[in-house]
Amino acid sequence: MLNNNPQSKLRIEDMMTTGVITVLPHMTMRQAKETMRLKNISGMPVIDHANRLIGIVTVADVIQALDEQKLDLPIKERMTTRVHSIKPYESVNKALAIFRQHGYGRLPVVDDQNRVVGIITTNDIVKRLAKYLRLDEIEEITDFPNKTVQNHTLSFNIKGGDFDRAGLAASTIKKKLAELGISHDIIRRAAIAIYEAEMNIVIHAFEGQIWAHISKDKLQITVSDTGPGIEDIEQAMQVGFSTATDQIRELGFGAGMGLPNIKNSSDKFTITSTPGKGTELDIQIFLN
Amino acid sequence: MMLAEIVNKLDLNVLAGENLENKCVRGVYICDLLSNVMAHGQADNLWITIQTHQNVLAVATLLNFSAILLPEGLKPEQSVLDKACKEKIVILQSPQSAFELAGKLYEMGLRGN
Numbered sequence: 001m002l003n004n005n006p007q008s009k010l011r012i013e014d015m016m017t018t019g020v021i022t023v024l025p026h027m028t029m030r031q032a033k034e035t036m037r038l039k040n041i042s043g044m045p046v047i048d049h050a051n052r053l054i055g056i057v058t059v060a061d062v063i064q065a066l067d068e069q070k071l072d073l074p075i076k077e078r079m080t081t082r083v084h085s086i087k088p089y090e091s092v093n094k095a096l097a098i099f100r101q102h103g104y105g106r107l108p109v110v111d112d113q114n115r116v117v118g119i120i121t122t123n124d125i126v127k128r129l130a131k132y133l134r135l136d137e138i139e140e141i142t143d144f145p146n147k148t149v150q151n152h153t154l155s156f157n158i159k160g161g162d163f164d165r166a167g168l169a170a171s172t173i174k175k176k177l178a179e180l181g182i183s184h185d186i187i188r189r190a191a192i193a194i195y196e197a198e199m200n201i202v203i204h205a206f207e208g209q210i211w212a213h214i215s216k217d218k219l220q221i222t223v224s225d226t227g228p229g230i231e232d233i234e235q236a237m238q239v240g241f242s243t244a245t246d247q248i249r250e251l252g253f254g255a256g257m258g259l260p261n262i263k264n265s266s267d268k269f270t271i272t273s274t275p276g277k278g279t280e281l282d283i284q285i286f287l288n
Numbered sequence: 289m290m291l292a293e294i295v296n297k298l299d300l301n302v303l304a305g306e307n308l309e310n311k312c313v314r315g316v317y318i319c320d321l322l323s324n325v326m327a328h329g330q331a332d333n334l335w336i337t338i339q340t341h342q343n344v345l346a347v348a349t350l351l352n353f354s355a356i357l358l359p360e361g362l363k364p365e366q367s368v369l370d371k372a373c374k375e376k377i378v379i380l381q382s383p384q385s386a387f388e389l390a391g392k393l394y395e396m397g398l399r400g401n
Contacts, residue, residue, distance in 0.1 A: 163342060163343060164342055166342075166343055166346060167343060167345070167347070167349070167350065168346075170346065170350055171346060171349050171350060174350060184331070188331075188351070191350040191351070192326050192327065192350070195326060196323065196326065199322075199323075199343075251322075251339065251341055252320050252321050252322040252337075252339045253321075253322055253323070253343075255321040255322075255323050257321070257323035257324060257327060258323055261323055261326055261327050
């Protein structure tokens, strides 16, 4: 799945910002604060005399120092020293995995000698990927020549975290099924299954795709995402089990009903997942 | 029962939507967990929820709800109301609690699914 994904071909050097603003360890936290304020940035790599990465200092560190009235201490005493970094030739997937796993917003990019050559932020990736993948597109490939019935295939790119557009795949497919005169009960089941699959991508994955193939006998929905995957599928299928954050739960998601709802709405349902890579669902709903 | 009648009797505010006299309500569902709503909500339901973000619109559309009713004076952001108008989804609002509203709707003869 990853090999077919254009994202896996994208390297950090295609997306990183070069000309990074860095600071030296003997500079004070006050200087760090001023640099961040003037440059309107929220974190900076700390380098030694040979431009090698030795730490990172962020707004959070500045606030903490401010709170403790220790702005005149050198950066080296307040910076984070156990810093994750990434190489220019590594994949964007890896950066996304690190962002997701650790909740970081930025990663210094270093060469093989640990010298800082750039910085990459989630925002850099989102901007470039949106352009590269043309994520806002909905594709419809329709009307394969078939003597007795017209087949329809609809595909959707879904972005992780995009709550504003969530539900678009489900509502578009629902509309198509209604146009084809499919019964209300089947449309309802399809809408539930697709909506839940769509929300799973939005909530848990980096990105994913939904394909719906409508033929004479059945609606086949394939869902494929790049994301953290599922460690224990049996556990994930239990009603009430959820790994969603509190923030997601406040929105009324993450009740641990998504996958069970999909299963209950399907005539056939299979799920496969590779932790650290992603999840695939195959959902079939018979039309007769 | 027609939606316009419910709006009049319970003195509900109409935040989005039109043609209320043509919309029929066949039952009421109350829940704030969207997956639970997806599993149990039925077409032509009046849905009472405290969720006000964009995704309630997707849920209401997918399940063909008659309207969304926000209790306790809750108000969605303007972008949500704009989208509701565009997609012809009715959003109603009342200062009363979900419990009070449910009681009154039950008295009017409406039931769960």
